[in-house]
Amino acid sequence: MAPVDIPDRDRLIVALDLPDLRVAEAMVDRLGDSVGFYKIGYQLAYAGGLPLARALVGAGKKVFVDLKLHDIGNTVARGVESLSHLGASFLTVHAYPQTMKAAVEARGSSKVKILAVTVLTSYDDRDLADAGYRFGVRDLVEARARQAQAIGVDGLVCSPEEAAHLRSIVGPEMDLVTPGIRPAGAAAGDQKRIMTPAKAIAAGASYLVVGRPVLDAPDPKAAADAIVAEIAAARGS
Numbered sequence: 350m351a352p353v354d355i356p357d358r359d360r361l362i363v364a365l366d367l368p369d370l371r372v373a374e375a376m377v378d379r380l381g382d383s384v385g386f387y388k389i390g391y392q393l394a395y396a397g398g399l400p401l402a403r404a405l406v407g408a409g410k411k412v413f414v415d416l417k418l419h420d421i422g423n424t425v426a427r428g429v430e431s432l433s434h435l436g437a438s439f440l441t442v443h444a445y446p447q448t449m450k451a452a453v454e455a456r457g458s459s460k461v462k463i464l465a466v467t468v469l470t471s472y473d474d475r476d477l478a479d480a481g482y483r484f485g486v487r488d489l490v491e492a493r494a495r496q497a498q499a500i501g502v503d504g505l506v507c508s509p510e511e512a513a514h515l516r517s518i519v520g521p522e523m524d525l526v527t528p529g530i531r532p533a534g535a536a537a538g539d540q541k542r543i544m545t546p547a548k549a550i551a552a553g554a555s556y557l558v559v560g561r562p563v564l565d566a567p568d569p570k571a572a573a574d575a576i577v578a579e580i581a582a583a584r585g586s
């Protein structure tokens with residue numbers, strides 16, 4: 350079933366795109382009870398931040414390990430096996446069939462959900478053409494979503510712009526995890542396919558991933574609270 354019983358607060362995933370453990374821990378302390386779900390990506394993981402995943406889980410938070418694995422199947426499988434011991438809820442791989450199959454098989458009985466990154470939210474049709482793809486964003490996202498579902502992947506990372514269309518294709522079961530979230534007036538930065546929190550939820554997103562609009566806010570806790578309030582309003586909670 351779709352994750353209908355998720356508290357509004359836990360639909361916000363704050364990306365801890367920060368330089369080291371000390372800074373990340375300080376941000377987690379600052380956000381306090383306002384945030385229940387954190388993402389650890391390249392910057393923090395490569396700066397020794399993966400142990401924070403265990404600590405956060407131990408403290409009752411949920412964790413998304415966003416390493417976007419993509420390699421030969423054997424290497425992806427071994428990576429998933431290692432990462433599955435962290436206690437994270439989500440782990441990303443790129444949406445290539447070999448990669449997704451290896452990850453789903455290697456996950457085994459571990460509770461970590463495998464998410465497939467469809468098309469990065471910083472890409473538009475022109476970026477895909479520059480990279481040699483013959484599909485535009487909408488068609489490539491759809492094709493990858495269908496493959497992911499057939500392989501048994503648990504969820505998709507997509508832009509909220511594709512959420513409504515994907516929901517109609519994959520049904521209620523798969524988690525739709527959407528970066529590219531920008532509260533009204535926030536700078537897009539390098540993101541090209543963006544939506545506000547309220548519109549993303551209305552479009553069918555299960556979770557919203559937010560980095561800079563929270564981390565760079567003068568008051569990150571207030572920024573997180575405002576996003577959760579928008580999520581609650583959009584869901585009629």
Ligand SMILES: O=c1ccn([C@@H]2O[C@H](COP(=O)(O)O)[C@@H](O)[C@H]2O)c(=O)[nH]1
Nearest residue numbers: 364390468469470528529558559560561
């Ligand atoms: O397609 C994707 C996949 C992952 N991300 C990650 O989400 C956050 C977004 O951060 P912002 O500062 O809110 O832009 C970041 O960690 C990305 O690595 C994505 O943006 N798009």
